[in-house]
Amino acid sequence: MARSSVKFKDTVAAYESLSAEAAKGEFAPVYLLMGEESYFIDALSRQLASTILTEAEQAFNQITVYGRDTEAGQVVNLCRQMPMMGSREVIVVKEAQQMRGLDKLALYTAKPSPTTVLVICHKEKTVDKRSQLYKTCLSGGRVLESVRPRDYEIGSWLTQHVAARGCTIDRKALAMLTDHLGTDLSKIANELTKLLVSLPEGARRIADTDIERHIGISKDYNNFELCRAVARQDAARALTIAAHFARNPKEHPLLVTMLALFSQFRELFLLNYLRWQSRRKGVPMPGDGELMRLLRLNNPYALADLKEAAAAWDNRRVFAVLGLLREYDAKSKGLGAGGATDGELLRELLLKIFTP
Structure with missing residues (x-):
């Protein structure tokens, strides 16, 4: 299979676009969320699952299944049933890469029901782009290809992620956090969420002292300080x-x-x-x-x-x-x-x- 030409910045842009559509109440009949980076797949599937239906409707019309325990035919049958006490139903397929006969879902995605939203979460790798499943999802729904960032792309993403929450992060604090957590976006987002909750009320700036206090990384002994000392000889x-x-x-x-x-x-x-x-x-x-x-x-x-x-x-x-x-x-x-x-x-x- 040819190597994907999708870059991390493309994933971020696609995720933000799909997230904005969902926030406005605009939903496609089929979502194929696929790729090695699980953060965007999880974040978008959570948003869709929590916004398409009201809490009351979710009890009757929202079903989550797992690929390991489900076959494609069962998912197709779920998608074709009529919603109860509402206008839509939502079917979320998690760990779809483990499903037997996954390609058979193309029989449904080629002509999806107008009253169903199907969300396919396919992690660890992408669906074969030559397959009918991929082609029908692309033509009649939305596809998100989630690629992992390189180490030099983490800083700018994290800065934007913090800004979206109404805060800023100091350069040293940024380096401390990314050095400690690497390129694991889910871990970074979780630590950041805990950090923001721990900030004093009204605080809008994350400093190195906050990283040290709440995450446990020394502000004096870290790779940022080592590199600075070496650069200054x-x-x-x-x-x-x-x-x-x-x-x-x-x-x-x-x-x-x-x-x-x-x-x-x-x-x-x-x-x-x-x-x-x-x-x-x-x-x-x-x-x-x-x-x-x-x-x-x-x-x-x-x-x-x-x-x-x-x-x-x-x-x-x-x-x-x-x-x-x-x-x-x-x-x-x-x-x-x-x-x-x-x-x-x-x-x-x-x-x-x-x-x-």
């Missing part, structure tokens, strides 16, 4: 943070730290290259907006810090550091580590970075 501070990481290896996986450092030096390398190219060709440097896009940064403060750091890191040195990061990434996976712990590997790596 503050060896003492960087080694102090590394020592804290060594004492708490489960909370600070070396792989995550390596990724944070690699991202920073990749950005430094690209920024220095753009400056060199500008001087060589005698053309202006890209503006800040274009630089943020090229460097995959999510706010101007991050760009300002990067510009300041770039002055102290020429590209020969940056290239050498990138080589060290690749070497120690291999060691962290057991290749030539000689039995060293993750904490020892990080300290050794930092000492080599700070030794020109």
Whole structure:
């Protein structure tokens, strides 16, 4: 099967569009919600299940089934029955990827009942786009393809997610949260919900102290602070943070730290290259907006810090550091580590970075 051309930003846009339609009371007869990222599938299916029918109508006309326990023919029969004491019925199929004979649903989706809304939640992978099921859902209903974000896409999504709730989040707090939770959108959204509930009444700004207090991530010992210390060539501070990481290896996986450092030096390398190219060709440097896009940064403060750091890191040195990061990434996976712990590997790596 051909690789999907859908990007994370396309998923976000499609989800927001479908969510807005549902909020206005505009519903399609069939929804196919599919893909590896479960967050958008769960969020949209919950919204549809709670808004299409009133609470009183849901008791009679809303049925949820699970793919593992159901066959396609049973779902088709449910969809074709008339609603009781109402004008619509809602059939939600969860874990549809486990259903036997899933493709047979195309017999129904080709000509869905005008009084039924069928919501198919197909996680872990997409439905074959060559299949009749996909084609009929696309032509007569709505399809959401939910793809997982890359690490550099989390920051901008989370910033927008917070803004939609009437709040802002500081750059350091953002980095602390994404470093700690990775790219698991469901986990991030759950932690954020708990965090917003815990904020003082009237508070509209999430700071690093809030992350530390309510989620338990240290505001002084984290990958954001380590990267900042390295960029500023503050060896003492960087080694102090590394020592804290060594004492708490489960909370600070070396792989995550390596990724944070690699991202920073990749950005430094690209920024220095753009400056060199500008001087060589005698053309202006890209503006800040274009630089943020090229460097995959999510706010101007991050760009300002990067510009300041770039002055102290020429590209020969940056290239050498990138080589060290690749070497120690291999060691962290057991290749030539000689039995060293993750904490020892990080300290050794930092000492080599700070030794020109």
